[in-house]
Amino acid sequence: MPELPEVETMVRGIREAVVGSQIREFQKCRCACKPISMKPGFKSIQKKVLNRTVISARRLAKRVILDLDNEHSFVIEPRMTGLMLLSDPPDREHLRLEWQLQKGRTRTSLWFWDRRGLGTVQLLKKSELDLVLGPQKLGPDALTLTLKDLEQRCHRTSRAIKVALLDQKLVAGIGNLYASEILHLSRIHPERPANELSQAELKALHQATRKILKAAIRYEGSTLGDGTYRNALNKSGGYQNHHRVYSRAGEHCQTCQGAEIVRIVQAQRSTFYCPCCQVKNSL
Template sequence: MPELPEVETMVRGIRDAVEGATLTRVELPVCACRPISIKPDFPLLQERVAGRKIVEATRRAKRVVLRLDNDDRFVVEPRMTGLVLLEDAPDETHFRFEWHLLLKRRRSILRFWDRRGLGTVRLFSAEEYEQELGPPKLGPDALEMTPKLWATQLSRTARPLKVALLDQKLVAGIGNLYASEILHLAKLSPHRPANSLERAEWNRLNKATLKVLELAIRYEGSTLGDGTYRNALNKDGSYQNQHRVYMKHDQKCPTCRKGTIERIVQAQRSTFFCAKCQPE
């Protein structure tokens, strides 16, 4: 579930504890669940990072990035249920990877927890990082979009607008939850062909994207009914209390108070919208 706001919240939560810290070692905790994907092989990874310093904690789309002093980068992709934590996890049985840190004589452990085991931990050289996560593999970051850039990126496809927003090659960081929220705030139908928007609509889409994502970051992401997402200190996010349409199907639209929130399936993902607020 973690999307751009949740991953940005994770990064902000760990930054002070990891930037400038020395990696004393990395470990694979004992876990009876299926192993996650780790590359390169763990013994080689251990050898490459021993004694290295973390110089930057940042984000690339929906991934946590730890840049080391030799410009190698740990890239953690949480996927559906992964969390990067400094404090206790939802349970003790799904720890997957540990970074043991030393910062100003203080020792700490950064952990990757993943209930479903779909997440990944990869160590890239600077060149590998650009090859795997630079253009054209990932598009511009959603927080760096402009109306002109939206027009450039989405005019490439006639797919429904909601489906296009999920294409990480076009724009990076937006997932299913926030796509529905953005389109509702922008008053744009999820059915619209992405290349059919006009100038005023690109402006609305850009404004809505920044407003939704920045507010979600301020509220530290969305913790849904399954309780899986937690911030770096094992606390709930609270943006779920601000959702307008996501998982609100069959309820009255909070925006127009006339329509009813509908749920449809697009590209095998649920889309939530109000037909009155978001006419085709």
């Protein structure tokens, strides 16, 4: 967490406030926790961004991108517990950075909050951004991935399909939570080798990917039991109420109303599935 839907929600939540705004101040917040990773370094970033204007706010995979009018971009990767906030942070002790923005007579603060401190902030030139996060590093975005692309990429790997979906070079934006939900809707067992999926299964997988991610965005992401993920206004997401398998081990499947959800570990990550809806043999 956060995955594509949560980061997309962050971007949509801050876009109106930040685009067209001038960065009047960029500063570290008082925080006794371990500092987050910043490149090239706070002072260097500060010199390059003061009085620059934010010309766009967008998502790239699981990252928030703030493009500036000097061909530099902030690349903010929330990772486990990072949030982009416009108001009411969960607490003050984990605030990391503040952008003081001005648009006309309106002044706004944008904060980066991170409880565990695993998030990263970079300032990259356009050429650097293309190199670091271009097609050689990231696969197609999960929301724009075509069926043909999915077929080609799955046919290249014999890894379990759940593990393959977490590979950001194969498809960008899907994480552990949504991979389990997507595979359940697709009725595909998570241990099936990606290159053995049939044409019908790949079509179902492609359709489920778009359906699950769009629904999660509509509900502004998933706030799990620890309550960490919040939208830009510090409100909970709502898609956790629609999870069918994720973190439901031992519960009866909501789809078939019979079998119990099973938890297994793949690539050191928890996977949840229904053994009745998602049989291991191919179609």
